Amino acid sequence: MHFLENLPLATKKYILDLVEAACGWLCTKLGIPLPAWAMPLILTLASILIVIVAILAVYLVMFALMSVAERKILARMQNRYGPNRAGWFGILQPVADGIKMLTKEDLVPRGADKIVHFLAPIAMVAPALMLPAIIPYGTGMVPVELSAGILYFFALGAGTELAVFMAGWSSNNKYSVMGAMRAIAQMISYELPLVMSAVIAALVAGTLSPTGIVEAQGGYSFGFLPNWFVFTPWGFVACLLFYIGALAESNRCPFDLPEGESELVAGHLTEYSGFKYAIFFMAEYVGMFAINGLLVTLFLGGYKAPCPFLEWIPSWGWFFAKLALLAFSMVWVRATLPRFRIDQMMQFAWKFMLPMSFAALIAAAAWHYAGRGPAAWGLSALIVGIPYLVLGYFCFTRRHTADNRTYLFSE
Amino acid sequence: MNLPGSGILKGMAVTAVNFIGSFFDRAHAKRLITEQYPEERPTLVETSRSFPFLVFDGDPEKGIRCTACKICEKECPPQCISIVKAKDANGKPILRPQIFDIDISVCMGCQICVEVCPFESIRMDNIYEVSAYDRFGTLVLHKDQLLKSNEYYRQIHPTEAAQTDARIEAVRVKKAAAKAASAKAAAAKAAAAQAAQTQPEPAA
Numbered sequence: 358m359h360f361l362e363n364l365p366l367a368t369k370k371y372i373l374d375l376v377e378a379a380c381g382w383l384c385t386k387l388g389i390p391l392p393a394w395a396m397p398l399i400l401t402l403a404s405i406l407i408v409i410v411a412i413l414a415v416y417l418v419m420f421a422l423m424s425v426a427e428r429k430i431l432a433r434m435q436n437r438y439g440p441n442r443a444g445w446f447g448i449l450q451p452v453a454d455g456i457k458m459l460t461k462e463d464l465v466p467r468g469a470d471k472i473v474h475f476l477a478p479i480a481m482v483a484p485a486l487m488l489p490a491i492i493p494y495g496t497g498m499v500p501v502e503l504s505a506g507i508l509y510f511f512a513l514g515a516g517t518e519l520a521v522f523m524a525g526w527s528s529n530n531k532y533s534v535m536g537a538m539r540a541i542a543q544m545i546s547y548e549l550p551l552v553m554s555a556v557i558a559a560l561v562a563g564t565l566s567p568t569g570i571v572e573a574q575g576g577y578s579f580g581f582l583p584n585w586f587v588f589t590p591w592g593f594v595a596c597l598l599f600y601i602g603a604l605a606e607s608n609r610c611p612f613d614l615p616e617g618e619s620e621l622v623a624g625h626l627t628e629y630s631g632f633k634y635a636i637f638f639m640a641e642y643v644g645m646f647a648i649n650g651l652l653v654t655l656f657l658g659g660y661k662a663p664c665p666f667l668e669w670i671p672s673w674g675w676f677f678a679k680l681a682l683l684a685f686s687m688v689w690v691r692a693t694l695p696r697f698r699i700d701q702m703m704q705f706a707w708k709f710m711l712p713m714s715f716a717a718l719i720a721a722a723a724w725h726y727a728g729r730g731p732a733a734w735g736l737s738a739l740i741v742g743i744p745y746l747v748l749g750y751f752c753f754t755r756r757h758t759a760d761n762r763t764y765l766f767s768e
Numbered sequence: 769m770n771l772p773g774s775g776i777l778k779g780m781a782v783t784a785v786n787f788i789g790s791f792f793d794r795a796h797a798k799r800l801i802t803e804q805y806p807e808e809r810p811t812l813v814e815t816s817r818s819f820p821f822l823v824f825d826g827d828p829e830k831g832i833r834c835t836a837c838k839i840c841e842k843e844c845p846p847q848c849i850s851i852v853k854a855k856d857a858n859g860k861p862i863l864r865p866q867i868f869d870i871d872i873s874v875c876m877g878c879q880i881c882v883e884v885c886p887f888e889s890i891r892m893d894n895i896y897e898v899s900a901y902d903r904f905g906t907l908v909l910h911k912d913q914l915l916k917s918n919e920y921y922r923q924i925h926p927t928e929a930a931q932t933d934a935r936i937e938a939v940r941v942k943k944a945a946a947k948a949a950s951a952k953a954a955a956a957k958a959a960a961a962q963a964a965q966t967q968p969e970p971a972a
Contacts, residue, residue, distance in 0.1 A: 433790040434783040436799040689787075693779045749772025 362671040365498055369407050376403045408500045412489050419680075420642045421451035427688045434692035461631035466529055469628065473527035478629070478636040481520035484513040485640040488647035493568045495660045495673030506567040507559055510651055511552055514606065517644065518544045521615065521625050524637070528628035536624020539699060540615035543605055546706035547612070551602030553714035554595035557721045558586055558655040567651070571659030581665065585658035590738035591720035594745070596656035598714050600683075603652055605706075607645040610691035617696055649683040650676075657683075708752050716744040814925060817892035819872045820849075820881050822914045823921055832915065833889035835863040840881035840890055848874035849881065868911040872898060888932050894924050 380399055384391045425440060425447060432439025440447035465474055491506035493499040503509050518541055525537020559565050562573035574585045586592030605612040616624035626637055653659055657679050660672035697705070720737035727733035786799065793799045803810055825831035836853040854866040881890050893916070900906035922929040 430787065434787045436786055436790060436801065438800060438802050438804070689780060689783060692787075693783045694776065745772065 361674075362496070364671070365411075365495065365673065369404070369411075372407055373400055373403060376400065408490075412500060413486070416486070416489060416643050416646060417639070419646055420639055421455075423642055423646075423684060424454065424638075425450040426684075427691075430685065430688045431692050434689070455635070458635040459632055463631040463633060464628070466628050468529035470527040470529070473523050474628070475633075477520050477524035477527060478633045478640070480523055481517060482636050482640040482643075484516040484520075485644040485647065487513050488644060489650065491567055492647065492650040492654055493571055493659055494650075494676050495671065498660075498673055499568055502568065503566065505565045507555055507565045507570075507651075507655075510647075511548070511555070514644070514648070515548065517606075517640075520640075524629065525625035528625070530628050532622045532627045533625050536615045536617075536621045536627070539621075540608065540625060542699075543608075543612060543614060543702060543706075546703060547602045547605035547710070550598050550706065550710035550714040551606060553711070553718060554599040554602065555651070555655055557591060557595045557714075557718050560718070561586065561592075561721050561725060567654045567659070571654055571661065574658045575661055577665060583658055583661060583663055585656065585661070587656045587658075589724060590734065590741050591717045591724055592656055594713060594717040594720070594741045596652070598710055598717065599652050599655065600686075601710065603645075603648040604687065604690065605702075606648055607641060609645065609687055611694040611697050612702065613696060614699055614702060619696075645687070646680065646684070649680055649687070652683060653679045704752075709748050712744060712748060713741070716741050812894050814927060816894045817879065818877055818895055819875050819893050819898070819909070820870060820879075820890050820914070821893040821916045822868060822911070823889055823891050823918050824915050825918050828912075828915045828917075832864065833887045834865050834868065835887055835889070836865040836868075837863075837886070839884050839886065843880050843884045845878060845880065846874045846876055848872070865911060868914060869908050870914060871908045873903060873907040888936055891921055891925070891928075891932075 377396065377400060380391065380396065428450070429439040429447065440450045443449040443453045465471055488510060490501045491499065491503050491509055521540040521544070522537045525533040525535075525540070528534075558570055562570040564570060564573070574583070576584050578584055582588060587596045604610075608615055614624075615621075616626055621627075626634060629637060653676060660676040662668045662670060662672075662675050720740035723740055724733045724737040727736050790799045823833055825833065836851050838851050838853075841847075841849045841851050848871040850867065850869045851865050852867040853861045854864040856862050877892070879892055882892055898907070918929070918933075921932075
């Protein structure tokens with residue numbers, strides 16, 4: 358299985374060799390001597406281009422598959438069939454959707470700020486497509502090896518908020534503005550626990566580099582249990598917090614308030630149609646895959662195999678298997694949970710998730726300084742368990758919210 | 769008191785059972801109750817109705833029950849029926865429709881034409897695949913499209929057809945009896961007249 362493991366890297370090297378040979382052949386044919394600095398430059402550019410094309414291809418194919426798989430899975434969970442008309446079992450549905458989107462009229466409202474309205478989808482999709490660059494997909498398979506990759510990820514991810522507000526504000530539509538304001542409130546609130554839980558993983562691994570964090574999760578305890586962060590009390594809590602934050606950041610159910618169609622038509626997407634809408638849609642899904650990829654990297658052991666005897670499966674296979682599992686779980690959550698009310702959502706972020714992420718941070722520190730053994734395990738479980746119970750029982754009881762509410766027009 | 773968050777897990781279990789169950793479930797048994805329309809046909813209940821049609825007995829030309837009395841045309845609330853009476857060679861109107869059109873894009877399926885028809889001639893059909901690309905050409909049904917046999921009527925609406933047949937039979941029997949009675953009376957009258965003629969008048 359050495360061959361499969363090396364397949365992506367070997368393909369890249371093969372293409373680079375081909376480019377080098379072609380350049381040399383062309384220069385001898387034309388009789389122009391290639392300057393010494395030119396060849397490394399060409400090869401670097403070619404290498405960058407290959408990575409970009411590979412990321413685009415993989416993510417867009419995943420987006421297409423996800424868009425049909427999500428509808429099928431959701432349908433099954435709601436006792437329906439889902440799309441099964443286009444192609445074999447509906448597998449050509451993304452093609453049909455794409456053709457529909459591309460042939461639709463691209464409407465711009467008369468009162469819209471046309472330039473911003475045009476730029477918003479671009480501002481949305483550009484960071485989303487840049488996010489996957491730092492994620493390690495397999496052993497030695499990280500497009501851009503950054504020592505502060507996590508920082509890069511969150512810095513770019515924050516750009517989405519700007520794009521959403523651009524879209525909402527420029528549309529000159531009350532639903533768009535309200536949706537965009539909700540989106541801003543939600544994204545900023547959930548960014549905090551999201552970053553805090555990422556900090557926990559970085560803290561324990563001692564590095565901000567995604568590859569370093571994955572390598573810190575290598576090896577097995579007792580010979581079978583992988584040393585993934587999710588299998589420690591603090592890691593489990595941080596992983597769940599990150600997961601919830603990821604749901605909120607990618608505007609997925611139950612955090613789809615910005616586009617809650619029952620109250621806001623489609624939020625910031627109300628005035629978008631055709632290709633621009635498709636771009637927003639794509640950016641959302643690519644962003645979701647990217648943040649799930651980061652979740653896999655931070656807590657689920659990245660490209661590491663879950664058991665020693667399964668290590669023959671290539672590392673990138675494990676990464677994408679975990680990614681698919683997470684994507685499935687997000688559809689599962691979407692099928693199960695109803696949408697939050699806006700005040701509940703804010704309460705949940707500030708009163709529950711933020712304290713919990715601090716508790717997990719302290720638990721991680723305690724786990725580290727208590728020697729990372731069974732005693733440390735118990736101690737950190739206590740440190741996250743007690744706040745969970747206290748917050749769970751006393752923060753969200755019905756009495757508490759009922760006291761704060763005043764009814765003006767009804768008994 | 770439940771553990772915080774246990775409600776979410778309970779809900780997730782429900783959807784998971786639905787998801788897995790849908791793969792081990794016979795279609796239409798408990799889950800996956802959707803009828804896959806073009807492949808699977810819905811079984812219509814007997815009382816289902818869509819648009820009217822004209823009933824004939826035996827031969828579509830001679831057996832046509834409609835007498836072009838135009839009651840249905842007058843009663844039709846959206847006025848979707850149009851009838852022209854047929855004429856014989858001498859230009860004399862006869863009790864048969866020359867043209868009988870129903871515009872099903874206008875028809876609302878109220879069944880009033882059926883209620884008012886004195887000849888049990890117009891009845892409700894249960895066809896439902898009548899969509900067309902051409903609004904004026906294909907959605908106006910002409911006489912030859914509307915004419916359907918009584919056997920077809922018995923097939924789609926058995927109970928109603930049986931009642932109609934019984935009514936027609938009763939009317940036929942009654943008419944025959946009346947005819948027989950009148951024939952008998954006529955015969956008796958004729959006989960009496962003959963007797964009066966043959967017998968000599970008694971002297972006054």
